[in-house]
Each structure stands twice: as C-alpha cells, then as structure tokens.
Amino acid sequence: MPGALPSLLAWLAVLLLARARPADACSCSPIHPQQAFCNADVVIRAKAVSAKEVDSGNDIYGNPIKRIQYEIKQIKVRGGWQEAGGPGQPPRRPLTPAASPQMFKGPDQDIEFIYTAPSTAVCGRLLDTGGKKEYLIAGKSEGNGKMHITLCDLVSTWDSLSPTQKKSLNQRYQMGCECKISRCLSIPCFVSSSDECLWTDWAMEKNNVDGRQAKHYACIKRSDGSCAWYRGMAPPKQEFLDIEDP
Incomplete structure (x- = not known):
C-alpha cells in the first residue's frame, strides 16, 4: 500500500495538469489593427x-x-x-x-x-x-x-476606435496589406527591408498596444514598393505615394 501512494500522487498530478492546460491554451501576440484587418x-x-x-x-x-x-x-x-420614385415616376424626383x-x-x-x-x-x-x-x-x-x-x-x-481608424477601414488599411508591420520590443530597433514599418507603441508607451501608431497611423505602400507610416484622416497625397518622407 505505501508503494502505491507515489503512483497515486503522480496520477493526480497528471490529472491536475490536464485540467490546467486549457486555461493556458490561448495565447495571442499583439498586432497592429491594420495587420488584423489584412x-x-x-x-x-x-x-x-x-x-x-x-x-x-x-x-x-x-x-x-x-x-x-x-x-x-x-x-x-x-x-x-x-x-x-418608383417605376414610371418622373426622373427629376428628389433622391x-x-x-x-x-x-x-x-x-x-x-x-x-x-x-x-x-x-x-x-x-x-x-x-x-x-x-x-x-x-x-x-x-x-x-x-x-x-x-x-x-x-x-x-x-x-x-x-x-479613433476617427482615423474608422476612416482607414474604408481603403487606407487595404493600401498597405502588402507591407510588413514589425513590432519593436525595445529601443533601438531597425527595419530589415524597405517594405517594412516599425510599430513602436510597445517600446515607447510601456507595452501599450493601443498607442499613437495604432490609433492614428497606417502603413502605406508607395509607388516604388517601399512602405511608410501615414498619419491623418485625409487620403494620402500623390506626392506621398510618389515617395515623400512622412
């Protein structure tokens, strides 16, 4: 009987681990709203x-x-x-x-x-x-x-959602779906390619994934294939798309 006790305890430990596992089964890495859209x-x-x-x-x-x-x-x-107006109604009726x-x-x-x-x-x-x-x-x-x-x-x-986020849903986010948004974990951090935008909210705002860049910026692909952050509610100007520093 004493020899069976360790086996019983081990079995109980396995059951407890099996029960605990689902609580840790879901883990999500923070991503920019534009990435989630894309x-x-x-x-x-x-x-x-x-x-x-x-x-x-x-x-x-x-x-x-x-x-x-x-x-x-x-x-x-x-x-x-x-x-x-319906069928047969005058075409000059109000819209x-x-x-x-x-x-x-x-x-x-x-x-x-x-x-x-x-x-x-x-x-x-x-x-x-x-x-x-x-x-x-x-x-x-x-x-x-x-x-x-x-x-x-x-x-x-x-x-x-910020006004910029709401506006970006219609077209702007889609304009950058071929770009890569990389999360910067600590300063300094650098882009590894021209089609990359650095997302620095995590590093600059104490692990905040809902910071300034998430709220007010979209990563836009420009005419030469490079990508850059664009801020504001107005559509990007052609000069920006034709390579203008944001």
Whole structure:
C-alpha cells in the first residue's frame, strides 16, 4: 500500500495538469489593427442580438465540438443614393440616401451568424448580446453568411476606435496589406527591408498596444514598393505615394 501512494500522487498530478492546460491554451501576440484587418477575410460593423451554444460536429474521439453562435445585425449606414420614385415616376424626383450594411472587407453577402469557442480559455471571444453595443469585428469567413472569430482577432467596440481608424477601414488599411508591420520590443530597433514599418507603441508607451501608431497611423505602400507610416484622416497625397518622407 505505501508503494502505491507515489503512483497515486503522480496520477493526480497528471490529472491536475490536464485540467490546467486549457486555461493556458490561448495565447495571442499583439498586432497592429491594420495587420488584423489584412489577416481577416471579413471585417464588419455589427451588434450581437442573441447567443446560444451549438454542436459543430465531433472531434477525433467522437466527442461533440461546442461553439457559441451569435446572431448579429450589421449596422446600416447611408452609403449610396437611390431615386425616391418608383417605376414610371418622373426622373427629376428628389433622391434619398439608401442605407446599406457596413462591410469593410468580405463577401457580397450579409453576415448573419458569428461563431466562436465557448470560453476565452480556448480562444473564444465574448460579445455583449444586449443589442446596444456596436462592434468592429474581423474574422474568418465560413461562407453562407457565417464567420468565425477568436480571442486573437480584432474585435473592438465601435466607440473605442479613433476617427482615423474608422476612416482607414474604408481603403487606407487595404493600401498597405502588402507591407510588413514589425513590432519593436525595445529601443533601438531597425527595419530589415524597405517594405517594412516599425510599430513602436510597445517600446515607447510601456507595452501599450493601443498607442499613437495604432490609433492614428497606417502603413502605406508607395509607388516604388517601399512602405511608410501615414498619419491623418485625409487620403494620402500623390506626392506621398510618389515617395515623400512622412
């Protein structure tokens, strides 16, 4: 009996480690919002209206895979114009703005459902389902009006975004998706190629990944193939694209 005690303790230790492992299973490296945009298949502005746990097939052992299914509503904005009159109406009738779902990147189809893992321990992303909180959501497409998000994807409340970030979603971030944004861990740090932008928020602002460059800058590819940070809400001038120091 005494000899069995060490074996029992060892077995208990294995069980404890197995239970603890999922809590450490999700680890995300900080990335600039533009990188998150470029890495995503779908980028939308939406709010979650309901959530439920669903089965998504089985794992290799035959156990059901659980996921959270969020029903969402994309936020509609005044993005175009259509005639107020119907068929046969005079062409000079006044025009009224048409509201369309706000999708910054993705398929020509509204997103209806978002899926994620059931807890943050396994990289699940929790959304408020009160229907009042608007989010910027970036993730992977699953087709047929569905997408998947993880804790490592860009999911931010719309109100927390800077005006520059909101403006950059329409075109500017896409202009730099062929560029490389490298996180500077400590000063000094240097670029290794001309198509690289150094992200220094982490080093300059005490490990802050939501600093000045994240809030106000986009890495833009210029006409000679080099990349440089661009600041501001206005579209980049042609002189900047034709190589002008930012």
